[in-house]
Amino acid sequence: MPLPHGGFDGFPDDSRAEVFVREFLTAVAPANRKNLATKPPLFILRVPGDAAQWEPAAHRVLEALRRSIDDSGRLVPYAHLTAGPDTELLSERAGTCLQVPPHMVPDRFPHFQVVRDLVTYLREHPARWPGARARELREHVCDRQQAERRGLLGRLPASEPPADTIRGWLLRVGWLSFTRGLPRRLWSWWTSGKVMRAWLADLPVAAGGRTLFAVLDQVAAVQAVRLRANPHHDEALRELEELLVRALLEDLRTPPVGGVLPRRRRRTARPVLLVELPPTGAQGARGAERFLRALHRMRDTVAQPGPLVIAVGQPSPGLLAELGGPPESNFTQAGLQLGQKDGPPVLVTFGEAALAGPGLPVGPVAPRTFQLSWRTTTSIVSALAALALLGAGLTVARTLPDPADRSCVGGSRSVAESARPTPVRMTPKAWYDAARKAIDAENERAERFAGQGRTVRTVVAFGSSRPRDETDALFDGTIPELRGIALWQRRLNDEAVSDDSLVPLRVEVRTTGEKFQDADQAARQLVEETRDEDVAGRKDHKKDYKKVVGVLGYAQSRDTTKAALRTLGAAGIPAVGTTATADEMLEGPASLNYWPSTPSNSTEARIEADFAGRENIVAAGGGNQNICSPAKRALVIESSADLYSKSLADKFRAEFPGPTSVFNFDQDGDFRFAPAGSTSVHSAVELANQLCRALRTDPDSVVYWSARARDFTAFINAMDLRGTCVDPDITILGGNDLTNVAMTGELSDKSWLRLYYSAHRMPLTDPRASARTRQFAKEYDHFVQTTAQGDDPWRQDGHSAVSYDAVHMLSQAVDQARLRDPDVKRESVLVALGAGVTFDGATGYVSYDQGSNAPPRDKTLVLLRQVAQQPEAVVACGAYRPDTSSRTTGAPCAR
Numbered sequence: 001m002p003l004p005h006g007g008f009d010g011f012p013d014d015s016r017a018e019v020f021v022r023e024f025l026t027a028v029a030p031a032n033r034k035n036l037a038t039k040p041p042l043f044i045l046r047v048p049g050d051a052a053q054w055e056p057a058a059h060r061v062l063e064a065l066r067r068s069i070d071d072s073g074r075l076v077p078y079a080h081l082t083a084g085p086d087t088e089l090l091s092e093r094a095g096t097c098l099q100v101p102p103h104m105v106p107d108r109f110p111h112f113q114v115v116r117d118l119v120t121y122l123r124e125h126p127a128r129w130p131g132a133r134a135r136e137l138r139e140h141v142c143d144r145q146q147a148e149r150r151g152l153l154g155r156l157p158a159s160e161p162p163a164d165t166i167r168g169w170l171l172r173v174g175w176l177s178f179t180r181g182l183p184r185r186l187w188s189w190w191t192s193g194k195v196m197r198a199w200l201a202d203l204p205v206a207a208g209g210r211t212l213f214a215v216l217d218q219v220a221a222v223q224a225v226r227l228r229a230n231p232h233h234d235e236a237l238r239e240l241e242e243l244l245v246r247a248l249l250e251d252l253r254t255p256p257v258g259g260v261l262p263r264r265r266r267r268t269a270r271p272v273l274l275v276e277l278p279p280t281g282a283q284g285a286r287g288a289e290r291f292l293r294a295l296h297r298m299r300d301t302v303a304q305p306g307p308l309v310i311a312v313g314q315p316s317p318g319l320l321a322e323l324g325g326p327p328e329s330n331f332t333q334a335g336l337q338l339g340q341k342d343g344p345p346v347l348v349t350f351g352e353a354a355l356a357g358p359g360l361p362v363g364p365v366a367p368r369t370f371q372l373s374w375r376t377t378t379s380i381v382s383a384l385a386a387l388a389l390l391g392a393g394l395t396v397a398r399t400l401p402d403p404a405d406r407s408c409v410g411g412s413r414s415v416a417e418s419a420r421p422t423p424v425r426m427t428p429k430a431w432y433d434a435a436r437k438a439i440d441a442e443n444e445r446a447e448r449f450a451g452q453g454r455t456v457r458t459v460v461a462f463g464s465s466r467p468r469d470e471t472d473a474l475f476d477g478t479i480p481e482l483r484g485i486a487l488w489q490r491r492l493n494d495e496a497v498s499d500d501s502l503v504p505l506r507v508e509v510r511t512t513g514e515k516f517q518d519a520d521q522a523a524r525q526l527v528e529e530t531r532d533e534d535v536a537g538r539k540d541h542k543k544d545y546k547k548v549v550g551v552l553g554y555a556q557s558r559d560t561t562k563a564a565l566r567t568l569g570a571a572g573i574p575a576v577g578t579t580a581t582a583d584e585m586l587e588g589p590a591s592l593n594y595w596p597s598t599p600s601n602s603t604e605a606r607i608e609a610d611f612a613g614r615e616n617i618v619a620a621g622g623g624n625q626n627i628c629s630p631a632k633r634a635l636v637i638e639s640s641a642d643l644y645s646k647s648l649a650d651k652f653r654a655e656f657p658g659p660t661s662v663f664n665f666d667q668d669g670d671f672r673f674a675p676a677g678s679t680s681v682h683s684a685v686e687l688a689n690q691l692c693r694a695l696r697t698d699p700d701s702v703v704y705w706s707a708r709a710r711d712f713t714a715f716i717n718a719m720d721l722r723g724t725c726v727d728p729d730i731t732i733l734g735g736n737d738l739t740n741v742a743m744t745g746e747l748s749d750k751s752w753l754r755l756y757y758s759a760h761r762m763p764l765t766d767p768r769a770s771a772r773t774r775q776f777a778k779e780y781d782h783f784v785q786t787t788a789q790g791d792d793p794w795r796q797d798g799h800s801a802v803s804y805d806a807v808h809m810l811s812q813a814v815d816q817a818r819l820r821d822p823d824v825k826r827e828s829v830l831v832a833l834g835a836g837v838t839f840d841g842a843t844g845y846v847s848y849d850q851g852s853n854a855p856p857r858d859k860t861l862v863l864l865r866q867v868a869q870q871p872e873a874v875v876a877c878g879a880y881r882p883d884t885s886s887r888t889t890g891a892p893c894a895r
Helices: 017-028 052-069 088-094 110-124 136-149 166-198 214-229 234-253 285-301 317-322 333-336 375-392 428-451 470-474 477-497 519-537 541-546 559-570 587-592 601-614 643-653 682-698 707-721 736-742 773-786 799-820 824-834
Strands: 042-048 078-081 272-277 307-314 344-349 457-463 504-513 548-554 631-636 660-665 679-681 702-703 728-733 753-759 840-841 842-848 862-867 870-877
Touching: 017 052, 017 333, 052 078, 052 272, 052 307, 088 110, 088 234, 088 285, 110 136, 110 166, 110 214, 110 234, 136 166, 136 214, 166 214, 214 234, 234 285, 272 285, 285 307, 285 317, 285 548, 307 736, 333 344, 428 477, 428 504, 428 541, 428 773, 457 477, 457 519, 457 541, 457 799, 477 504, 477 773, 477 799, 519 548, 519 559, 548 799, 548 824, 559 587, 601 643, 601 702, 601 728, 601 753, 601 862, 601 870, 631 643, 631 682, 643 660, 660 682, 679 682, 682 702, 682 707, 707 736, 736 753, 773 799, 799 824, 799 840, 799 842
Parallel strands: 042 307, 042 344, 078 272, 272 307, 457 504, 457 548, 631 660, 631 702, 660 679, 702 728, 728 753
Antiparallel strands: 753 862, 840 842, 862 870
């Protein structure tokens, strides 16, 4: 069977190859850093084929592994060693070209650099021997240190004072003594002793040599003569290769694994060397095999930890014999050896069938990264320690703390200050129809692609219902979500004109009734349709574009939408969520097919509870005084029969550091699943009365709102009408459902209200908003201007951006699925989603872990302070930019 020549990508799908791939990722970047303190065996992956076939096969394997550890050199330390001239010392290129990510270790190679400089001089000047040249070698290394500005010598001045007078000559002698002679002697003595003690003195080549330079002079006395007569002399090149390999291995094991010192904490990934191994007689074969022999001999002389070395190609029988004749292993055995502490070389041979077919995707490793270098951290810690010691020596009067800062987070303004006199003029039916019309237009474009022979597929977007009036539009994020879908669909169609690898998508928008009451029924209908289309599709391929490959939904977490996801999951239909956030949505069969797009309620509740209990948000004085304090009690408003509301409220109460009181508010009187000790209220007026009494008793309380936006508006109006407990201002903290009404201007006359709520996109007015977020907003503004009339209340809202990213994610998975499955079956889309999806989206950086249905890792979540129509981000959590994370942000984003 002929081998492919670049026709397929990925790691060849041989028997149990997935075990090797999985263990490879774990061995390179294990979750427990202690597992890095090992020395894996040498791995040789043999590819079949003749001289013309081995190279593309080896390149495919090496490239699949390389891509998983390289993100422009920012994932793990590694070197990719391709075949070169037979006289080249491959270890020299390995140490010189080793890619080390920023702020990761090992990042210093003092042993390798000094030995490399000595070996290079020996090879470039073989005519200098025989003869005692130890001092000459020492001076050459010092020159290289100073020329490349390495270490202490690199920081010394290179210029010399003029010696045209006696005074100048005397000055020059004194100057050189302190800037050249003495520093060079000290550095040479220190470096030589360090190398000799660490490893060189234990090697047979060092017999009789007392210093590094004396040992290399002895080596040169023999090997330089050989190389002068024959540059390809095997024994000479082998001995030099072994010295370089041993020096490199010494540097790669420093610093040790574990501990709290800043440099040790940066050791979060294992160095990797990927070696191309040509067959016997091909160019580079002697050099590659010489490097592997040297590595095999030297690795027994070095302590743990060690690098992971994988050679791919066609080893010669002589090489295998020198490696101890490793027995043939399968990929399961090889994968287990990746986690071993030591062992003999491992040999695995690819089957020809695996190389002739599609490969396995090798996901990127995800080691812990750092924003600051260990040197900076050490300097900061040292400086802080010095400051602490200095402060301890000051007088008691000077060490008294300043008065605590009690200024309000986001200021003391209410939602009414600087507000427009009237709310935004709403035309929801026209806006809804315009968004649907835009989607229909893009569907026609997609169908034209299908008519041209392009692969086109269909996505179903489940929404609630067409708004009947302005009230419906206020409490339902349907309109901005449809706009986000239309925007991505338009971009996809535009790019598909020139990019044949993209799969244009039709979007069928299906309504499921008010409050998604018919969601499960609609899901069951879709399941039946997909079964019918699978049968019909075998007969009529002209309608393949109607094949459904996934679902977008849902905007709300309710029992009906949860049941719908279970139905879709049981049928194996991929589903990507929009703004449904309840953790319970992932229960049951949904855990196999549903990928949320937003942080879960558990994450949101934890952040909001820490924010309320730590930050100054509760007004402590009348008027607009900028004096606040953290909440000592939380008055929790929930609707227990609503899955989203109960889930968010329960998790907030569990995380809030103080006592809580629960008011179960439902205007329909549905109080199922009411928590013990809660007060059930069905009237907004009665809720206002109950809260006023609670606020008089505990004025340092925050009102936490987890109920729906419609109920929130009713309560706010009732509280405003009562008007007897609104001084000082009332602080309300709510979930992301409040974004449906907060930005519409409906609250613009509530001068007593200080409102904080969560959202899934950074406001454009915030300088931290990413370039991708700003670009999306620009496209959104243009869409609204060309399709709708009047003011847009959701310009800063996150619903449109979330739906935009949700379609982006599903579209990217469909594109990936088509690479392996031209028919783009739903099963292939599920596999692509499970392999992990990563991109820079409108809401921030989106990264799903491989094999996990959890929400995107460290997904953007912001807490906004609503002031008139201008939301301000007071807390920004997650990767709202590719270079940010909750770990570096600190509380309340991370504990």
